[in-house]
Amino acid sequence: DTGVSQDPRHKITKRGQNVTFRCDPISEHNRLYWYRQTLGQGPEFLTYFQNEAQLEKSRLLSDRFSAERPKGSFSTLEIQRTEQGDSAMYLCASSPPVGSNTQYFGPGTRLTVL
């Protein structure tokens, strides 16, 4: 069990560019979450996958944001036409298929939009 991993750890991009982040959950965890965290705030829920199905999306997830989990394992989060307001830490978490909703978090990807 190597924990949840995220790649890249840091991303600097110019406004208007597209970026994609990857999350690899703990193996056997079929539940996967994406959050966004800005300075001085707690994580804000973005979206949830159970296996490959995206079952819930926050209204925070505008049409510029899309997430996928094609084979029920790793997930990607893409932001198109980035804006300065997208600068934040993007966190991924996973949970096992049964039992509690305890989430295991990755280290996050810090996005800076110039």
Place this chain on the structure above:
Amino acid sequence: AQSVSQHNHHVILSEAASLELGCNYSYGGTVNLFWYVQYPGQHLQLLLKYFSGDPLVKGIKGFEAEFIKSKFSFNLRKPSVQWSDTAEYFCAAHTGGFKTIFGAGTRLFVKA
């Protein structure tokens, strides 16, 4: 709207002092409650959780929290803090569906 409020954004304590961090949630139904901690340079990790049963739950490193339904509260306590407890603490609530709502966090600094 469902929300989680943490009363203190910054707390400074001396070692051996007692700690209580406040957390209130706004939701009238069944709720699962969590405290997560983020030590400097590390990932968010679970400190303790409440699902049902005994409202006093014990977590790692001597932390405990009490669920008081009538007050919609889930305060975190530790009788004697250590320098190594310096971290940011997040209260969170799962109120059904798939969404977990986090508070804004409390930064605790413990002076050696």
